[in-house]
Amino acid sequence: MSVNPELQGRAFPPAPPYLVGREKVREFSRAVFATSPINHDVDAARAAGHADVVAPPTFAIVLQETTLGQLLAEPDSGIDFTRVVHGDQRFSYSRPIVAGDLLTAQLAVTSVKTLGGHGLVTAETTITDSDGVHVATAVSALVVRGDE
């Protein structure tokens, strides 16, 4: 089985809206050793000019995971989940994610390549707020290991 080259350029329907909870931001912050008061304390976050506690820079992975689930569920993807290795990851922010945000994530497969028997899939997730304004883009490069 190899990655279906026709995935390239495929756009997916938006994932259901995700409400960023204050306790979720705190929980995620603890998990990545984020100790800034702006991640945990509402008063500190407001004093720094934010509406509520700010999520750590890698929090957008939580939203991206839901969209990658859509990709792996595509019946014609040709992607064997047990052979997927995370190659690269990037997050680009127009503004930080804060507790209270209602976010929508939408996936597009921007590139499918084959390299030395392995499949290389670039999955780009665009995250927008409830006004439809861009918040962040998360890009994952997934390596699908070929048959040994």
Place this chain on the structure above:
Amino acid sequence: MPSIDDLTVGDVVAEAAFGLTRDSLVRYAGASGDFNPIHYRDDVATSVGLPGVLAHGMLTMGLAVQPVVDWIGDPARVTDYQVRFTRPVLVDPTDGASVGVVAKVGQLDSDAGTARIDLTVTFNGETVLGKAQVRVALDHA
């Protein structure tokens, strides 16, 4: 808050070491929703040819940026962050794993008020992330 005017390419701006245990991995699994069992079950990890339980790559990425966040004082000042996952971090059930981070100024754009901070992230004396770059927004003096 550091000022961009006080920085020079090559400056080390932050250094830290993080002790990971199996508990850290379970905590990250719950917080992130990534319940791949190779991050908490030795039997599953070895059955797919791994030497043992590995830290989530996204946990390593997530903690490696924290010394930079503490240096700039506000997580919202990180506007872009990328890494390549090059080597796994094996987390021993009793001894855990120690991950070291050194953050250096890689590039400065004074007009835009941004700096590129390059991270060197190591485990057992080897780098585990490649091209680990953080773009931060800074003020002038």
